[in-house]
Amino acid sequence: MRLIAENLSGERGGEAVFTGIGFALEDGQSLVVTGPNGSGKSTLLRVIAGLLPHASGRIMVEGGGEEFSTVAAACHYLGHQNAMKAALTVNENLAFWRDFSGDGKLGIADALEEVGLGGLGHLPFGYLSTGQKRRAAIAKLLISHRPVWLLDEPTSGLDKASDVRFADLMKAHCSAGGIIVAATHLPLGLVGVKTLEMGRVHV
């Protein structure tokens, strides 16, 4: 499948944050969005996901078939927040998202093992450290299948070992034909990626 953006522009509160963004990603390709604070990286990801309206241009997926006919249906969105409930255990949180978003290749225990949280599933999510919370949120990407991953600062709060582990997960996703769009300041350890440098804010 292909993820295509043409001449995309987005705005916040009536002010244009970015204009004329375009890219096309095939199966297995990834795009890293970089740029200074306020250059519109998060806004771009939210526009791609359809959580914010785009001021002009268009964004679409091609060849996703019936199940992944729109970008919203085809993507996982990992934002700044982890979308997990502090009062529920990690297992309960993940079980909910699996039931709600659909099954993936991995079960909950396996997904936790992949992110290095094996055996911690019984703990309330609120008890985890910042990095562990982030890893539990990353496990959410694995338990339901979506071809497109939209990642907003995915590695914030992760230690070096988890960074490497997450890079492996992203490589595995790409080599299985997935598409990744990631906004980040930190190198993600991906090879052969396209990059998109967002400009400064036009004040």
Add this chain to the structure above:
Amino acid sequence: MLALYLRDVRMGIRAGGGALTGVLFFLAVIVTIPFGVGPDLNLLARIGPAILWIGALLASLLGLDRLFQADREDGSLDLLVLNSDRHMLALTVFVKCLAHWTASVLPLVIAAPLLGLLMNMSLLGIGAAALTLLVGTPAIVFIGAAGAAVTVALQRGGLLISVLVLPLVIPVLIFGVTASYGAVNDPDPFTPPFMILCALSMFLAVIGPLAAAVALRSGTD
């Protein structure tokens, strides 16, 4: 969808707050009324259904601001909106409303007969008031969801929701109280206002979630 229902009910019960604060507020309202009105048993019995309804109405408005705000703060709301191709957003809202009703409002309905005793109501009157509350309170939650969705981005939106929603739930209050009175006062009818109350609940069960879904979709930022 069942998973969403179970999660929200579990949150409502486990996080402490939701269910219990509503009941405590309800209790506080009902217990203070006899002190204010005085020990006139006939008067208390006469105003009992109305007081029960007003207390339950205010108590169920109390927790509404958390309906979407909690999900918005931790980012879950984004994912619920994103999944709207698989689960229609209005249906998601509907299920969240049902869960909220089960966790926070159903305890009020269960507590109402006990509190009715404090108002010196007859057994039949208590039964009628509890039944009308059971049928009528979902309407409050459904229309409240629309208010909660509109104010989801506001930090202190709780009072604003009450102000927005209160005029819209007045018909529910009127028909609920009228039906409760109809059950005990002989010439007054019970069935017609009760049926209208049922109709209001069903009507708002459709309109409320649809309106809330539209508000949530345009409110993401």
